[in-house]
Structure formats: C-alpha cells, structure tokens
Amino acid sequence: MTSSTEIRIRRSMSNCSRGEAARMTVPTWVRELDPDGLEDVHGWRDPKAPGRGVLLVPTEDGPVGVLLRASAGGTRAAAMCALCRTTHTVGGVALFAAARRGAAGRQGDTVGTYICADLACVQHVGAVPTPAVRPTPGVTVDERRAGLRERAAGFLATVTGSG
Incomplete structure (x- = not known):
C-alpha cells in the first residue's frame, strides 16, 4: 500500500523523470517520516538497484529529493564525506553523481x-566515534547536523540550478 x-x-x-521516481524503492522507515516536520537530511540506497541512491533534503517548501548514481566500489583509502x-575507513565513502535538473540533465550533465x-x-x-566512522572532532552533534543540512542544501542548489 x-x-x-x-x-x-x-x-x-x-x-x-516520473517513471524513475515511480521505480525507486522507498524504505518503510522513510514512509514513516513526517514530510512537514523533516529537519534532517535522509538518504538511502535502493535495494533493488544498488547503484541508485536517494538524498532527501529539507527545505522551507518541504523535502526535495535527489536521485543519485553511485560509482562502482567505494574509495580505496580512508576518506571524508x-x-x-565524517571520515570513514576504506570503502565507507563513494562518489555519487546526480543529473542536473531539466534539459542539462537530459543531455547528460551531472x-x-x-x-x-x-x-x-x-x-x-x-x-559516537569508532575506528570505522569518525565525526568531526570538537563539534557538537547539533553543529554537525546544521552543517550537514547546509552542505546538502548547497549540493541540491547545484543540482537544481537554483544556487
């Protein structure tokens, strides 16, 4: 349902496209989110198409989604998102590409x-920092969440051409 x-x-x-949006898998936990009260950036990989991911970014007008394509494999060294x-060990970060909105995206611009x-x-x-996942030290969780929202909004603006 x-x-x-x-x-x-x-x-x-x-x-x-609407067809691509219809084919993406929306996890149960995402269906339980309140779009009107969305404060955090949420993302997931599509289990039916592992190379596909979705980033859901909160905006003043409600959440805006970005369809992502992952490169094959992850990084071959420790890397930062x-x-x-957040710094991750080998394979914990991947290169994702998003088609630009509109004609540019239809022509392959990403x-x-x-x-x-x-x-x-x-x-x-x-x-909590672990050997595999290390958030930025000396910064509070609220500051990290705010920074994530800000950088995700900047990425969204680049994809949509609104920034």
Whole structure:
C-alpha cells in the first residue's frame, strides 16, 4: 500500500523523470517520516538497484529529493564525506553523481561529490566515534547536523540550478 508520505516523496524528486521516481524503492522507515516536520537530511540506497541512491533534503517548501548514481566500489583509502564531514575507513565513502535538473540533465550533465557509501549521513553525525566512522572532532552533534543540512542544501542548489 502506498502512503501519502511515499507519494509526496516521489513527487519531490527534483532531477529525474516520473517513471524513475515511480521505480525507486522507498524504505518503510522513510514512509514513516513526517514530510512537514523533516529537519534532517535522509538518504538511502535502493535495494533493488544498488547503484541508485536517494538524498532527501529539507527545505522551507518541504523535502526535495535527489536521485543519485553511485560509482562502482567505494574509495580505496580512508576518506571524508563532503556532506556530513565524517571520515570513514576504506570503502565507507563513494562518489555519487546526480543529473542536473531539466534539459542539462537530459543531455547528460551531472554533479558529483563524495558521500557516505550508505547515505546514512544523519546517523553518522550523531554517532559516537569508532575506528570505522569518525565525526568531526570538537563539534557538537547539533553543529554537525546544521552543517550537514547546509552542505546538502548547497549540493541540491547545484543540482537544481537554483544556487
């Protein structure tokens, strides 16, 4: 059964066709989110298409989704996510590309950046540091969450051409 949240998330996709949005898998935990109260950036990999991911960015007008394509494999060395600034061990960060909105995207123009391979940035900014995942030291969880929202909004603006 399709929830109103799922319908709203599919309609919020900014850089893909309606068909692509209809084919993406929306996890159960995403369907349980409140789109009107969304404060954090959420992301997930599509279990039916592992090379595909979705980033859901809160905006003043509600959440906006970005369809991502992952490069094959992850990084071959420790690397830092450009959005949440969490450092990961080998393979914990991957290069993701997002088609630009509109005609540019239809012609193959993309924007790429390094993001947590599991797209779970919101969990990583609140995580207790471990050898595999190390959030920015000396910064509070609230500051890390705010920074994640700001950098994700900047990425969204680049994809949509609004920034």
